[in-house]
Amino acid sequence: KAGVTQTPRYLIKTRGQQVTLSCSPISGHRSVSWYQQTPGQGLQFLFEYFSETQRNKGNFPGRFSGRQFSNSRSEMNVSTLELGDSALYLCASSLGTYEQFFGPGTRLTVL
C-alpha cells in the first residue's frame, strides 16, 4: 500500500505570495491532518479534514486554509506569506482514528 505523498517536496516563495501544498493520503484513509513543524515550536496542528469537512482546527491565523476533495486528497493554502511561515509542512492521514501516518513533508522557505 502506498504511503502518504506530498507535493511539492521543496518550495521557495517570497513574502506576500501565496502557496498551495498538496497531500494524497493512504488509500482508504478519509482523514487528513496538517501540521507545521519548526525547530522552535515543534509540531503544531493546523487542521483536520474528514470526508471533505473540516473537523478540527488549530490556533493559526486565517491566512492558513485547507480543503479536502471527494477522493480524500487535501490541499493547504497559505496566503500573504510571511518570513515566519518558513517551515516543514506535514500531512498525516488516518482512518479517522488517532493512528496517523505522516508524509515526508513539504519544506517551504519564504524569502
Add this chain to the structure above:
Amino acid sequence: QQQVKQSPQSLIVQKGGISIINCAYENTAFDYFPWYQQFPGKGPALLIAIRPDVSEKKEGRFTISFNKSAKQFSLHIMDSQPGDSATYFCAAAGNNDMRFGAGTRLTVKP
C-alpha cells in the same frame, strides 16, 4: 498552550545503552499515547502506542511505560543502536484533540 511536556530535549547514549525519554500530559481526556520517530528529511513514523488500560507495552527493543495517576509516560529503548539516532516525539490524543511533545534528539554513539 503546551499540553504535553517532553524531556530531555537532547540525549546522547552509548551503543548498547538504554535511552529513556519522558512525557507528561495535563488533559485527563487523553486516552491514546503514541511515540513517533523522525529521521532527517523524513516525516514522523509511528513507533509504538499505548492506551491507559495497560501500564506497559513492549515491541522489540522499544517499551512504553505508562503511569495514569501521575499523567506521565515514557519511552525506553533497550540496547540502543546508532541507527536509532533520530528525533522522537511523544503525543497524547483524545476527545478530538492531539498534542505533540517538543521532541527529543537522540544520538547513539558507536
